[in-house]
Amino acid sequence: xxxxxxxxxxxxxxxxxxxxxxxxxxxxxxxxxxxxxxxxxxxxxxxxxxxxxxxxxxxxxxxxxxxxxxxxxxxxxxxxxxxxxxxxxxxxxxxxxxxxxxxxxxxxxxxxxxxxxxxxxxxxxxxxxxxxxxxxxxxxxxxxxx
Numbered sequence: 767x768x769x770x771x772x773x774x775x776x777x778x779x780x781x782x783x784x785x786x787x788x789x790x791x792x793x794x795x796x797x798x799x800x801x802x803x804x805x806x807x808x809x810x811x812x813x814x815x816x817x818x819x820x821x822x823x824x825x826x827x828x829x830x831x832x833x834x835x836x837x838x839x840x841x842x843x844x845x846x847x848x849x850x851x852x853x854x855x856x857x858x859x860x861x862x863x864x865x866x867x868x869x870x871x872x873x874x875x876x877x878x879x880x881x882x883x884x885x886x887x888x889x890x891x892x893x894x895x896x897x898x899x900x901x902x903x904x905x906x907x908x909x910x911x912x
Contacts, residue, residue: 786857793852801845809837880904 825832858873865872878892885900894904 790853797845797849801841805844806841809840
């Protein structure tokens, strides 16, 4: 039982995912600090430096529970975009390059697809002879770009 667990944990793809998650968590902390201490003050300054932040008070003045904080939402969107860009350019692109040098294709672009005339499924590979959903024979030459 322990040998099976060891083999599972030591598989290359599990180790790769674990390393990627650790790096992503570290980058998340860095990017969160960037949005909290650089982006948020800029957004707060856009309002003029008074009030709860960039947004609208829906209830009694000064009540945080009824304040619609658009500045925090903008900050979260910026955080998400920066985080995804960092993950893509610092994890995905180098990983694709390393795997390509090893002869392994990862994150490849989807190929040509076609639509089944019987059930209208739109996710069939262009070379499919039968529909994976309804099992009908497929005509050739009806592929479209993915």
